[in-house]
Amino acid sequence: MDSLKVDDVTLSFGGLQALSHVNLAIEEGLITSIIGPNGAGKTSLLNCISGFYHPTHGEILYGERRLTSASPHRISSLGIARAFQNIELFSGLSVLDNLMLARHRHLKYSIFHALFYWGKTSRLEAENRGYVEDVIDFMELEPHRKKTVGSLSYGIQKRVEVARALTLGPKLLLLDEPMAGMNIQEKEDMVRFVIDIQKERNITVVLVEHDLGVVMDISDRVYVFDFGELIGGGRPDAVAADPKVIEAYIGEEERNEA
Amino acid sequence: MSANRWLATGNFFATYKEEQRIFLTHLDRAVFVLFIAVLFTWPIFFELSNKYMLVINNILIAMVAIIGLNLVTGFAGLISIGHAAFVGVGAYTLASICQVIGYDHVAVTHAWPAMILLCGIVGAAFGAFAGLPALRLKHLYLAIATLSFQMIFEWVIHHTSFFNQGQTIFVGRVYWFTGQVGRSEHYFFWYYVCLVTLVLLGLSVRNLLRSRYGRCLVAVRDNDRAADAMGMSPGFTKVYAFGLAGFLAGIAGGLHAYMYRGVGIESFTLHQSIQYLAMAIVGGLGTLNGSFWGPAAIKLLDLQVENLAELAGKVLTSHLSLATALRPLTFGLVIVLFLMFEPRGIANWWRIVKSYFKLWPFRY
Numbered sequence: 001m002d003s004l005k006v007d008d009v010t011l012s013f014g015g016l017q018a019l020s021h022v023n024l025a026i027e028e029g030l031i032t033s034i035i036g037p038n039g040a041g042k043t044s045l046l047n048c049i050s051g052f053y054h055p056t057h058g059e060i061l062y063g064e065r066r067l068t069s070a071s072p073h074r075i076s077s078l079g080i081a082r083a084f085q086n087i088e089l090f091s092g093l094s095v096l097d098n099l100m101l102a103r104h105r106h107l108k109y110s111i112f113h114a115l116f117y118w119g120k121t122s123r124l125e126a127e128n129r130g131y132v133e134d135v136i137d138f139m140e141l142e143p144h145r146k147k148t149v150g151s152l153s154y155g156i157q158k159r160v161e162v163a164r165a166l167t168l169g170p171k172l173l174l175l176d177e178p179m180a181g182m183n184i185q186e187k188e189d190m191v192r193f194v195i196d197i198q199k200e201r202n203i204t205v206v207l208v209e210h211d212l213g214v215v216m217d218i219s220d221r222v223y224v225f226d227f228g229e230l231i232g233g234g235r236p237d238a239v240a241a242d243p244k245v246i247e248a249y250i251g252e253e254e255r256n257e258a
Numbered sequence: 259m260s261a262n263r264w265l266a267t268g269n270f271f272a273t274y275k276e277e278q279r280i281f282l283t284h285l286d287r288a289v290f291v292l293f294i295a296v297l298f299t300w301p302i303f304f305e306l307s308n309k310y311m312l313v314i315n316n317i318l319i320a321m322v323a324i325i326g327l328n329l330v331t332g333f334a335g336l337i338s339i340g341h342a343a344f345v346g347v348g349a350y351t352l353a354s355i356c357q358v359i360g361y362d363h364v365a366v367t368h369a370w371p372a373m374i375l376l377c378g379i380v381g382a383a384f385g386a387f388a389g390l391p392a393l394r395l396k397h398l399y400l401a402i403a404t405l406s407f408q409m410i411f412e413w414v415i416h417h418t419s420f421f422n423q424g425q426t427i428f429v430g431r432v433y434w435f436t437g438q439v440g441r442s443e444h445y446f447f448w449y450y451v452c453l454v455t456l457v458l459l460g461l462s463v464r465n466l467l468r469s470r471y472g473r474c475l476v477a478v479r480d481n482d483r484a485a486d487a488m489g490m491s492p493g494f495t496k497v498y499a500f501g502l503a504g505f506l507a508g509i510a511g512g513l514h515a516y517m518y519r520g521v522g523i524e525s526f527t528l529h530q531s532i533q534y535l536a537m538a539i540v541g542g543l544g545t546l547n548g549s550f551w552g553p554a555a556i557k558l559l560d561l562q563v564e565n566l567a568e569l570a571g572k573v574l575t576s577h578l579s580l581a582t583a584l585r586p587l588t589f590g591l592v593i594v595l596f597l598m599f600e601p602r603g604i605a606n607w608w609r610i611v612k613s614y615f616k617l618w619p620f621r622y
Contacts, residue, residue, distance in 0.1 A: 050487060072486040082487050090480035101477050105489040107470040114469035115462045117278075121469055126274035133274075168488065 003028040003172060003204055004049065004080075009058035011044055011228075018044040019055070019228045026172070026221075031198050031205045033215040033236075036225030037248065042208045043085060045225070046174050049206075050082040051075040062172070077105050081170035083161045085177045085208075091150040095141055095160055096132065098149055102167035103128040132167055138201075139163040139193060155186035162193065172204045173197060179211055187211070191218060212249075216240060224248065280464060294457060301449055311445035313561050318452035319513045320553035324537050325463055325546070326506030331535070332543035333472070334499035335479030336392055337401040340408035341534045344504045346526030347384040348377035348511020350415065353427040353521040357420060362430035370432045370516060374455070377512030378505045385504015392496035408528050415523045424523030429515050448517040455513065459506060464546060475499050476544075536593045542603025551604035556592070563588045 004026040011019040019041045026032050034042045047053040049060060051072040060067040067075055076082070081102075090098050106128055113121045136145055139159055144152055149160060162178055175194065179187045191214055198205050209215050215222060216236045223233040226248040232239055239245055264284045271277045281287035306314070327341045338344075352373055356366055366373060391403035415421045432439050432447075439447045466472045474495050477485040482492040515521045533556065541552020567584040600606060 052483070052486075071491070073489045073491045076487055076489040084484065084487075088481050088484040088487075090477055090484065092480050093476060097473065097476075101473050101485070101490075102488045104470050104474060104477075109469070111466070111471050114466050114471045117465040117469065121465075122275060122278060125278060125469070129274040129277070164488070 003063065004206075005059075005061040006045070006049070007059040007061065009045075009048060009055040009060060011041075011048060011053055011055050017228050019048070021058070022225075022228075022230050024223055024230060024233060026204060026206055028204050029198070029202065030220035031194065031207060031218055032221040032223065033207045033209055033219040034223050034225065035209065035212065035215055039227075040225035041228040042225055043176055044228075046082065046176050046206070046208060049075075050080060050174055076168055076170075079169070079171040080174065081165035081168040081172070082174040083165040083176060083178060085180065087154075087157045087161055089149045089157060089160060089164070092148065094146050094148055095136070095144050095152075095163075096146060098160060098164055099132040099135060099167045100128065102164045103131065106131075106169065131169070135163050135167045138196070139166065140189075155182050158182065158186075159190070159193070162190070166197065166201075166203075170203060172206065174206045174208075176208045177210065178207070179209060179214060187214070194218060278468065280468075297453060298450075301446055308445055311449060313557060315445060315448055315452055315517055317553050317557045318449070318456050319510050319517070320534070320537060320557060321456055321550050322452070322459060322513065323507050323510035323534060324541065324553050325459060325549040326503040326510070327534055327538045328541070328543065328546070328549045329463070329475065329506070330389075330499045330503035331538060332545065332548070333467070333479065334475040334496060336389075336496060336499060337397070337535075338404045338500070338503065339401050339528070339531050339535065340388060340404040340406075340411070341503070341507055342526045342528070342530035343408040343411035344381050344385050344388070344507035345511040345514065345530075345534075346411055346415070346523070347504070348381040348508030349515040349521045349526065350421060350511070351377045351380040351508065352429060352512055352515040353421065356427060356429050357422075361428045367430045367432050367438075374509060374512035374516070377515075378509040381508015381511060382501045382505035385507065386497050386501035388504070389497045389500025392500065393493040405528075408531055412523060412527060415526075421523075426520040426522040428520050429518075431519065432516060444519075445517075448513070452513055452517070455509065459509065460546070460550075463506075467546060471498075479544075533589070536589065539601075540592065540596050540603055542605025545603070545605035547608060548603050548605035551608065555604060556589075559588065559592065560585065 006022055006024045006026075009019055009022045010017065022041075022045065034045065036042050044053060048055050049067065051067065051070050051074065054069050058068070062075075062078060062080065065078060067078075067080075070078075090101060093101075107124050109121045109124055113119075136142060139162065141156075141159065141163055144156055144160070149157060152160065158178060158181075162175060165173055165175075178194070179190050182190065194205060194207065195218055197203050207215070207219065219236050221234065222236050222239040224231050224239060224242075224245045231248055232242045232245045234242075281290065301311075323341065323345050326344070327338060330336050330338050352366070355373065355376075356363075359365060388404060388407040392400055395403055412424075416424045421427065431444075434447065463472075474485065474490045477488065477490055478492045478495045478499075485495070486492050511526075514525065518525075537552035537556045538548070539552070540555055541550065542548025563585050567582075570584065596603065
């Protein structure tokens, strides 16, 4: 079943076409990867889905809802969470506070309740603190719970970034290069987390990643972009054999011979 | 929970509700309660002259205003150079009412708590309105937008006959259960009103800051893109921050008007706005207790410098205008020194002292 449908989306900045007539569907419950060389439009697509950019042409549908012109906070409240490529954490706050901030929408008490902090506020805060703890446990962040995010290592910060998106309680999770710049062990950990997110938490995952080994191993579907165009898509083995994909990654054969 | 709830040094929480507490140990709470009790009782035993009582009341009112400024500039990271104008909006709300229904109308003299609240609400409305540029502007550009609000406010007051062109508009003496509050007990009475207001607002803001309504402020300060992705509307949050600051400023303005028994533009000028900003910086931006340290430090320093200047004026020849230069000089020096050596303000000293006592006799 399709959960997200990108229908003929074009995104242009002046004369530059970041995406041109992209059609794809994200199936529910699967890990879908988006790959392509630098500047291919992978992150632009993610930005369109999560509402940071609005497509110049075309539609993005999530179930019955149009996401095309919705704002990021609206989209996140529909159950689409996103982890950023460049770490965009609240760097002055602790890991715990960063994750609690992601529960913003779930803390349904009014400002007047908050002023007194009795009953409802206290109860909801405690409940959601429990939820956050569950995510901390899942992402194995226990030793870093109270530490300021800015003081943590890059690999851990990336993990907090994913954890924070997970804390939103999404049905669809967009991960923008969660393994970039990591060492082999951190990368293996992250791969395990991504698989667990899909298998244990039943969250649909969209993964933008450069590491082709990882992508081919864990993805159920792969889409390949080049210069803003979708040049191939389908099961990983089929994509790996697609001549257009090979051409985009390795270059034309004639040029190699010449 | 640890057996010793008085001196617990570590984290012994067993439930998430325990973690929500403001005071980690009984000792913390006891010290706080004792301190508040002292604040409430000392004027009964010691009688201060009106001059010093006025300074103390001014400090309390400034603290109310600075809590507001700290919320918008410290917590939400939106520099506001128009805070005195927001305080002025509160004060002029009361002044307008006095102009329309008369300064000794029963609504002004008897329903003064409602009037002060009204000042806060009008302040919040103006604050939110003046905060609208925050939807599009950031950093210095936003600061300039708030500065323009300050300028417009001053201009309007100066050029409107309804506001007496900025000259004093009188506010009547209020009534308490014991009858009219007379000249001799005026400052004594307003000390208590300001103190009660400050304690109530302080505790409310403390609560607000550990709820989602406080956390969202810090989120838009640290990273408004991420805040957006986490389900908070950054634009709304910024306008809300200005509204909150306007509310506290408005309350401070109402108190100011009642305590001075009059409203004049000279208390709400750009100079005052900058002084507010200095208080927030010296106290410690982004900390609630900094909102109390800052006004106390700056106002008391001001008082000392004034005394010193008076003394210097007697010793030195009269045409040396050292006395008038001394105040702005020390004021500027204090800000520069704080920005250089302790940008996190006096609140940071407080933190260091507290952790020292917590760890003593160990060093870390």
